[in-house]
Amino acid sequence: MTSNRYPFDRVDYPLLQGIRFRRQVLTWGLGLVSWSLLLGSTLLAEEHNPSLHWARTVLIISGAITAILGRLALEDSVKVGRAMLDHEDVAQLLWHEGTDAVETPTIDVTPVATLDPWEYLSRAGREWRTHLAVLSPTDTGKSAFLYLLLGVCSRARPTCVQVVEGKGADWAGVPDENIVRINFRPSMEDAHALCARLHKTLDLVQNRVNAGQWDGPQLVFVLEEYLALSSGLKRRKGVFEPYGRSLDLGVEAMAAVARGGGGQMVLISQSPNADDLKFSGGVRSNFRIACLGSRLGGFDAVERMIDNYNFVNKRERERIEAEYQSAKRQLFTERHPLILTNLLGQWVCFPLPYLNDQHIAALNIASEVVPPELLNTGD
Secondary structure (H helix, E strand, O other), rough: OOOOHHHOOOOHHHHHHHHHHHHHHHHHHHHHHHHHHHHHHHHHOOOHHHHHHHHHHHHHHHHHHHHHHHHHHHHHHHHHHHHHHHHHOOOHHHHHOOOOOOOOOOOOOOOOOOOHHHHHHHHHHHOOOOEEEOOOOOOOOOHHHHHHHHHHHHHHHOEEEEEEEEEOOOOOOOOHHHHEEEOOOOOHHHHHHHHHHHHHHHHHHHHHHHHOOOOOOOEEEEEHHHHHHHHHHOOOOOOHHHHHHHHHHHHHHHHHHHHHHHHEEEEEOOOOOOHOOEEEEEEHEEEEEEEEEEEEOOOOHHHHOOOOOOOHHHHHHHHHHHHHHHHHHHHOOOOEEEEEEOOOOOEEEEEEEOOOOHHHOOOOOOOOOOOOHOOOOOO
């Protein structure tokens, strides 16, 4: 799955070396030929013999043609070399035509045991207290995963779930007062309501932190399409741009202090790349990541995360890769998702529980109503 930056162990490496050698020979050969022709024509010109003028002309024209053809051959060699370096199946395409086939080394993908998803989610309901970024495209089971996770958490301890969304989703079990519904292209009222709710939640959490102890539910703030909202507001400039910056500042502040006051942030994005979140090192360390994928899409998000040195330790990649390959074999349908996450600290990959449409429709979150001080967004 992953490409090797240094191709010394590739079966076509000798051929790559041959092309590089050919390139060097062409470069030096063309240089020597051109200088020889130039020197010869100069010597003939110094003889002042009119009968040799034709020979000088032939040498100059031959040198020009040789340089042009050699340059084209050199560029062709460079293109071939680059194409071979970028092509993973070059051995089959080149060595199988007119030469003996070279056997491509195989990777041992012996199935490994994956975690029990119900046991993992049950444990997450008791222990999960961190912020979470969910990265996956459409049709990868984001809604089912969040409903399962928040449903288990809300039954393990008092929880107030607030949601900012623009898709018209039901969010079963979450009171209407807890949901801030905005347009995909937010109006001024939408932008103000979003930022006001976020910063009032942050103020409540900060008061809890300052008090040193607090009573009340765990505050979970779910922000759908965070990247689209943030970048969209800032790109619109004018009166919308300050709201985009206010949103980013609120998210960073929540990531820094909210856990101490019983606050959690859940960011949802369709981007498959965690680096698109553009978190600094301190903010990034406060977030857990969940990448979901199914046969309908999302495997690229999982694979990019496995290769992302900013998040996944190099020593863990071999184990995670084996779990990923094993989890893909356990998917029952096109929509059955798998997940790569460090929700509880360690990176693991496993298939999520297989739920049909009836099961998904029955999922709900036992959320408490949002505290009254968060509902006044007029100031």
